[in-house]
Amino acid sequence: MGLLGEALSRPGVRGALWRAWYPFFSRRIAGRGVDFLNYAFDPLDGVRPSLDDQDEAWRHNVQLYAHVAGSAALRGRRVLEVSCGHGGGASWIARTFSPEAYVGLDLNPEAVRHCGSRHRLPGLSFVQGDAQDLPFADASFDVVLNVEASHCYPDFPGFVDQVARVLKSGGLFLHADLRHAGGVPEWVGTISRHPRLRLEAMRLITPEVLRGMEAVSDRHAALVRECLPWPLKGLGRDFAGVRGSLTHRALAAGDLDYRSFRLVRS
Numbered sequence: 001m002g003l004l005g006e007a008l009s010r011p012g013v014r015g016a017l018w019r020a021w022y023p024f025f026s027r028r029i030a031g032r033g034v035d036f037l038n039y040a041f042d043p044l045d046g047v048r049p050s051l052d053d054q055d056e057a058w059r060h061n062v063q064l065y066a067h068v069a070g071s072a073a074l075r076g077r078r079v080l081e082v083s084c085g086h087g088g089g090a091s092w093i094a095r096t097f098s099p100e101a102y103v104g105l106d107l108n109p110e111a112v113r114h115c116g117s118r119h120r121l122p123g124l125s126f127v128q129g130d131a132q133d134l135p136f137a138d139a140s141f142d143v144v145l146n147v148e149a150s151h152c153y154p155d156f157p158g159f160v161d162q163v164a165r166v167l168k169s170g171g172l173f174l175h176a177d178l179r180h181a182g183g184v185p186e187w188v189g190t191i192s193r194h195p196r197l198r199l200e201a202m203r204l205i206t207p208e209v210l211r212g213m214e215a216v217s218d219r220h221a222a223l224v225r226e227c228l229p230w231p232l233k234g235l236g237r238d239f240a241g242v243r244g245s246l247t248h249r250a251l252a253a254g255d256l257d258y259r260s261f262r263l264v265r266s
């Protein structure tokens with residue numbers, strides 16, 4: 001492994017890079033109405049949620065949220081989304097499932113600003129904060145949702161401890177993300193062996209994410225082309241999962257695994 005590879009394998013270095021990258025990216029795409037930052041999802045069984053015009057434009061990104069959270073009973077519940085990004089998922093869930101309160105948290109202050117100005121709904125709020133140090137009281141949420149973000153956290157076990165702390169007994173942890181194949185046993189082990197969480201379901205969803213990624217590839221490629229300076233375009237295409245990028249090829253080859261989880265707080 002080269003020096004750069006060695007540096008990038010350190011969780012602290014990767015965490016610092018993501019901490020700098022997301023506010024930079026949010027500033028570059030500001031004003032374009034980008035409400036989702038995920039790779040998207042297209043179900044293999046063809047069963048798709050019906051969406052209004054506002055959400056239809058983001059169908060494949062919404063479908064990832066529908067897969068992770070759509071079957072949970074959210075009406076009247078207190079929901080925390082850790083790493084809500086630009087808030088498109090938060091807005092769709094708040095409008096579709098009527099939770100009592102929905103708090104979106106993200107480390108990126110530009111994303112939190114974007115959410116505050118674009119997604120104004122009763123019961124929906126956004127705060128800046130760190131997944132590894134959640135600024136909420138013990139047992140204060142019925143559901144914690146976390147979509148395609150935990151690979152950025154330097155301390156994943158610390159994040160899972162925080163989730164278990166803020167969830168009420170019987171509460172749900174709904175989680176989806178990707179890992180290099182070699183990191184999957186540690187990832188799954190951290191979640192499934194947590195003393196206060198019981199794994200109810202885990203699904204490999206790489207095929208559905210690949211289909212979603214391909215469906216949004218042209219839009220992601222245009223964003224990279226129009227918003228990033230030329231030295232960052234290659235990196236941007238990998239980050240955005242454009243067709244033929246490193247990320248797209250690694251998922252297709254099985255070198256990256258995308259999974260979803262449903263856990264219950266004991």
Ligand SMILES: C[S@@+](CC[C@H](N)C(=O)[O-])C[C@H]1O[C@@H](n2cnc3c(N)ncnc32)[C@H](O)[C@@H]1O
Nearest residue numbers: 022036037038083084085107108130131149152
């Ligand atoms: C790929 S985006 C996904 C955003 C959103 N869930 C979506 O699906 O559109 C990952 C998000 O994780 C956030 N993030 C990274 N590290 C974080 C941390 N330590 N605490 C909270 N959020 C973090 C980033 O700022 C970014 O918004």
